[in-house]
C-alpha cells in the first residue's frame with residue numbers, strides 16, 4: 638500500500654508477489670498454509686506526519702491504543718505502532734465493511750490483537766498480524782488459517798562489534814543444523830541474511846500461535 642493511503646483510504650490490496658518484491662535489505666517471513674492472503678507493507682520512514690496528521694491518525698484508533706502509543710519513548714516506535722494499528726483497521730474495514738468507528742480490537746493475554754466484532758459467515762476465521770522493524774511495518778491477513786508475520790532489518794545490532802560476535806551472543810537461539818545452514822553463506826552479509834530469515838520464520842510461527850515465549 639502506498640504511504641499516502643494509510644490515512645486517505647485509497648489503495649487496493651497488494652498481492653504478495655508485489656508486496657515482497659521491494660524488500661531490499663529486509664528479511665520477512667510469513668507462516669501460512671493456503672488461500673486468500675493479504676500482504677501489505679508500509680515504509681514508515683517516508684511518512685512524516687504533521688501535528689494535524691497525527692491527531693487525525695490518533696482519532697482513528699481506540700483510546701487505549703492511543704494511550705499506549707503515547708507512552709513510547711521514541712517517536713519512531715510510536716509511528717510504527719500507529720501505522721500498524723491503522724493498517725489493521727483499514728484491512729478490517731475493507732474486508733468486513735464494518736465502519737471504522739465500530740471496529741473493536743482487543744488483545745489476548747499475550748498481546749496478540751484480535752477482532753471482537755461479529756464477522757459475516759464468509760469471514761469467520763479471519764486471522765491477521767502485524768510486525769514492525771526499521772522502516773517497515775508489515776501486515777498479513779488470512780481467511781482460512783492462523784497467521785503470524787515478522788520483519789527484521791538486515792543489520793548488525795548495536796552493541797555487537799562484528800557479525801561473528803553477534804552470532805556468538807545469539808548461539809543458543811538456533812540448533813546446530815540451523816547454524817550449519819547459516820554458516821553456508823559465503824560472507825557475513827549472506828550469513829546474516831539467513832540468520833534473520835530463520836529468525837523471522839520462528840518469530841512468525843510464535844506470532845501465529847500468539848504466544849510470547851521462547852521456542
Ligand SMILES: CC(C)(COP(=O)(O)OP(=O)(O)OC[C@H]1O[C@@H](n2cnc3c(N)ncnc32)[C@H](O)[C@@H]1OP(=O)(O)O)[C@@H](O)C(=O)NCCC(=O)NCCS
Pocket residue numbers: 717718719721747748749750766767768769770785786787788810811836839840843844845846847848849850851852
Ligand atoms: C510477542 C513477540 C512475538 C512480538 O514480537 P516483536 O518482534 O517484539 O514485535 P513485532 O514488531 O514483530 O510485532 C509486534 C506486533 O505484534 C502483535 N503482537 C503483540 N504480541 C503478540 C503475540 N503474543 N503474538 C502475536 N502477535 C503479537 C502486535 O500487533 C504488535 O504490535 P503493537 O505492539 O504495535 O500493537 C515477541 O516479543 C516474543 O515474545 N517473541 C518470542 C521470542 C522467540 O521465541 N523467538 C524465537 C526466535 S529464535
